[in-house]
Amino acid sequence: MSRKIDVGKRILSANERYALKNSQLLGEQKKLCLNMISSPGSGKTTILARTIRDVKDKIKIGVIEGDIQTDLDAERIKATEAPVVQIETGGSCHLSAAQVSGALEKLPVGDLDLIFIENVGNLVCPSAFELGESGKIVVLSATEGDDKPVKYPAIFAKSKVLLINKIDLLEAGAQVDFDVERVRADARKLNKGIEIFPISAQTGEGMNRWYDWLAESTKNLQGD
Amino acid sequence: MSRKIDVGKRILSANERYALKNSQLLGEQKKLCLNMISSPGSGKTTILARTIRDVKDKIKIGVIEGDIQTDLDAERIKATEAPVVQIETGGSCHLSAAQVSGALEKLPVGDLDLIFIENVGNLVCPSAFELGESGKIVVLSATEGDDKPVKYPAIFAKSKVLLINKIDLLEAGAQVDFDVERVRADARKLNKGIEIFPISAQTGEGMNRWYDWLAESTKNLQGD
Numbered sequence: 001m002s003r004k005i006d007v008g009k010r011i012l013s014a015n016e017r018y019a020l021k022n023s024q025l026l027g028e029q030k031k032l033c034l035n036m037i038s039s040p041g042s043g044k045t046t047i048l049a050r051t052i053r054d055v056k057d058k059i060k061i062g063v064i065e066g067d068i069q070t071d072l073d074a075e076r077i078k079a080t081e082a083p084v085v086q087i088e089t090g091g092s093c094h095l096s097a098a099q100v101s102g103a104l105e106k107l108p109v110g111d112l113d114l115i116f117i118e119n120v121g122n123l124v125c126p127s128a129f130e131l132g133e134s135g136k137i138v139v140l141s142a143t144e145g146d147d148k149p150v151k152y153p154a155i156f157a158k159s160k161v162l163l164i165n166k167i168d169l170l171e172a173g174a175q176v177d178f179d180v181e182r183v184r185a186d187a188r189k190l191n192k193g194i195e196i197f198p199i200s201a202q203t204g205e206g207m208n209r210w211y212d213w214l215a216e217s218t219k220n221l222q223g224d
Numbered sequence: 225m226s227r228k229i230d231v232g233k234r235i236l237s238a239n240e241r242y243a244l245k246n247s248q249l250l251g252e253q254k255k256l257c258l259n260m261i262s263s264p265g266s267g268k269t270t271i272l273a274r275t276i277r278d279v280k281d282k283i284k285i286g287v288i289e290g291d292i293q294t295d296l297d298a299e300r301i302k303a304t305e306a307p308v309v310q311i312e313t314g315g316s317c318h319l320s321a322a323q324v325s326g327a328l329e330k331l332p333v334g335d336l337d338l339i340f341i342e343n344v345g346n347l348v349c350p351s352a353f354e355l356g357e358s359g360k361i362v363v364l365s366a367t368e369g370d371d372k373p374v375k376y377p378a379i380f381a382k383s384k385v386l387l388i389n390k391i392d393l394l395e396a397g398a399q400v401d402f403d404v405e406r407v408r409a410d411a412r413k414l415n416k417g418i419e420i421f422p423i424s425a426q427t428g429e430g431m432n433r434w435y436d437w438l439a440e441s442t443k444n445l446q447g448d
Contacts, residue, residue, distance in 0.1 A: 039263040040347050040376060041368025068348065070375050091378070093317065093348040121376070123264050124292065124317040124346050143367035143390065144265025151294050152264060152345070154315070166367065169393065169400070176393070 015129055018097030022104060022132025026115070032218050033115045035131050037155055038139035040121030043165040045073045047139065047201040048116055052080040054204075055211050059218055062112040064103040066095040066120045073118060083107055094126040095119050101132075113218045123148070127155035134221070135160035142166045142178040149186035157190040161197065163210065168200040239353055242321030246328060246356025250339070256442050257339045259355050261379055262363035264345030267389040269297045271363065271425040272340055276304040278428075279435050283442055286336040288327040290319040290344045297342060307331055318350040319343050325356075337442045347372070351379035358445070359384035366390045366402040373410035381414040385421065387434065392424040 012020065026033045036044050052061050062083040065074040074086035085103040087095060100117060107115065117133060119126040127136070138159040140148050143166055149156040156162065164183060169176050180198055187194050195213060199206035236244065250257045260268050276285050286307040289298040298310035309327040311319060324341060331339065341357060343350040351360070362383040364372050367390055373380040380386065388407060393400050408420050419437060423430035 039265060039345070039368075040372055041263060041365075067375060069377060070371075072371055072375065093346075120348070121263070122317075122346060122348050124344070125349065141265075141367065143365065143393070144263075147294075147296055148264055151291060151296060153293060169367070 015097045018101045019130040019132040022097055022101050024132075025104060025109075026132065026134065029109060030222050031109060031112060031115055032214075032221050033117065033131075033133045034135055034137050034160075035117045035119060035126075035133035036137045036139065037119045037123070037126045037159070038121065038141075039123045039144060042121075042139045042141040042144065043201050044118050044121070044139055045076050047163065047165060047199070048118060049076055049080050050201050050204070050207065051211065051214070052077070052082045054207065055214065056080075056082075058215055060111060060113045062107045062109070062115045064095075064100060064107070064115065064117045066099070066118055068092070068120055083112070089120055093120055093122050093124075094129050095131060096129060097131045113222070114214065123152045123155060127158055134217075137161045137163060139163045139165055140183065142170050142180075143176055145177075146179045146182045146186075149183060149190060153190050156187045156194070159191065159194060161195045161210075161213065162187050164196065164198040165201055167198045168203045168205060239321045242325045243354040243356040246321055246325050248356075249328060249333075250356065250358065253333060254446050255333060255336060255339060256438075256445050257341065257355075257357045258359055258361050258384075259341045259343060259350075259357035260361045260363065261343045261347070261350045261383070262345065262365075263347045263368060266345075266363045266365040266368065267425050268342050268345070268363055269300050271387065271389060271423070272342060273300055273304050274425045274428070274431065275435065275438070276301070276306045278431065279438065280304075280306075282439055284335060284337045286331045286333070286339045288319075288324060288331070288339065288341045290323070290342055292316070292344055307336070313344055317344055317346050317348075318353050319355060320353060321355045337446070338438065347376045347379060351382055358441075361385045361387060363387045363389055364407065366394050366404075367400055369401075370403045370406045370410075373407060373414060377414050380411045380418070383415065383418060385419045385434075385437065386411050388420065388422040389425055391422045392427045392429060 063077045065086045071086045077084040085106045087099045136159040197210045287301045295310045301308040309330045311323045360383040421434045
């Protein structure tokens with residue numbers, strides 16, 4: 001008796017298996033799921049809280065909050081009345097697909113149009129771990145410097161959308177040295193199709209184009 | 225014939241072995257070595273370039289520049305005429321002690337008083353890898369938010385100095401919501417002895433206290 005072994009089939013890592021499971025669940029239910037990645041302090045939570053409030057009549061949003069420690073961000077999302085599940089990674093520098101799988105079980109996925117995953121604040125490690133999301137959103141704030149796409153290319157190459165946040169600080173007469181056009185050009189070199197929205201989650205400037213993109217992407221998926 | 229095995233002796237990891245080697249080399253030569261850690265874009269390179277220029281008559285500084293990709297930061301340091309060695313980690317989210325050991329061989333260590341290691345921009349991973357340094361310096365910029373010591377405690381607990389950078393933006397009439405006293409209190413809860421210097425590497429505000437600390441620390445070590 002002989003056994004055939006399919007050598008062409010690559011063995012999936014545990015993370016890839018969970019990512020596939022998440023992606024299948026989200027695909028079957030036609031839910032858009034966006035994995036938001038940035039350095040600490042670029043404004044992810046502020047963007048999410050404002051987005052949830054501003055689009056609540058059109059798009060039902062739930063949030064998975066990843067943090068190394070504390071539930072401060074989850075509390076800020078709770079204040080918007082959106083459903084939120086907190087994951088504390090306890091030191092780990094990125095969310096895993098298994099953690100997201102557990103969180104998806106706790107969210108009322110059927111009632112939602114869109115699920116945001118707010119990853120741990122880190123521009124490097126989260127870009128290497130697929131969570132089964134529909135796409136990645138990278139946030140860069142204007143005070144972080146315009147050299148970041150060149151210095152941290154992986155996440156810019158992989159994202160569907162780049163949000164350039166805190167653009168109100170470019171106009172406040174403050175000494176912020178940041179060339180939006182340089183960022184745009186460098187990000188496009190890495191990723192021809194990336195959508196780029198300069199915004200201020202603080203003042204609301206530029207947010208409408210981002211909301212339009214979310215509405216369109218949600219509709220496209222549900223209309224499949 | 226029997227062999228004795230010392231079971232009390234913990235086996236060192238490769239990183240710990242190199243860290244010990246670096247620490248011995250630096251200790252024998254009485255050189256201060258500071259490992260600078262922060263998120264991308266908090267201003268590490270700007271702080272270093274200004275510090276090197278401002279103290280060059282008193283303290284001879286060399287720099288080890290860690291980046292995932294590009295030598296943009298090393299070029300900025302070269303412009304100050306300080307000796308600099310670039311390490312490109314090629315995707316890795318932190319410097320290793322072995323990389324630093326190689327870089328120390330290329331620096332004219334004997335001619336220097338102080339060696340700065342500018343780690344990869346990442347508030348999480350570099351805090352877990354000892355490089356053999358004399359101490360860690362954490363940089364937090366005012367635009368990153370005042371909740372960072374609570375959310376990313378490890379690096380604040382381990383650092384000798386916290387530089388709160390970009391404080392000029394707090395006074396520019398911009399909408400930067402950052403409470404220096406909250407950061408001070410939260411950092412001290414994690415680390416009673418941490419030195420805290422609010423600075424602006426852009427305008428020079430507050431930099432003199434930081435320079436005094438560097439001069440004092442260098443002198444103390446050399447006077448041993």
